[in-house]
Amino acid sequence: DSGVTQTPKHLITATGQRVTLRCSPRSGDLSVYWYQQSLDQGLQFLIQYYNGEERAKGNILERFSAQQFPDLHSELNLSSLELGDSALYFCASSVGVHSYNEQFFGPGTRLTVL
């Protein structure tokens, strides 16, 4: 158990819908990272927040948005869902801002868009 929690574990929804994925970082960690893992694209970095501020942005679609709240938990919002958004979404956390070698991954949320 990494100490990073993600909810829900599984989510099944229809095209065009909007969903929110939630992540609680490890105690003391200030950075939260979001990743998408699909069969065809592999693991992709989406976005990083550090202490409430956006710090790095990857291949995140405009239909997706994220935020980190004062209590440091983070939410990833996915809207106008398409079949291709079906994937495993990971959240990770770390203490520092450039700490890819120290990040701990959560168990993931599996999103299925029908």
Added chain:
Amino acid sequence: EDKVVQSPLSLVVHEGDTVTLNCSYEVTNFRSLLWYKQEKKAPTFLFMLTSSGIEKKSGRLSSILDKKELFSILNITATQTGDSAVYLCAVEARNSGNTPLVFGKGTRLSVIA
């Protein structure tokens, strides 16, 4: 466009074999290269490499980076069934306007008894 290519895509070996996994990259403003192991769940960190020619070692696993030829290898000696996993290589770019961390598609290693 930044790119990370891993080879082979999959590999089946017998327990006790030694394997070498490859990762080549094209990234502007290279900062570091990272290896992760992913079993049925989330990736776990193995190594971070920043300097050429310096081997990182952890038990039966070792890795080295060649910044001139833009590649890294991950070696696993005396493989065990518990080494079965997908091994991911990622490259971190420094202050890049693009994504700061680019992953390869992974190498799926299966170790059979």
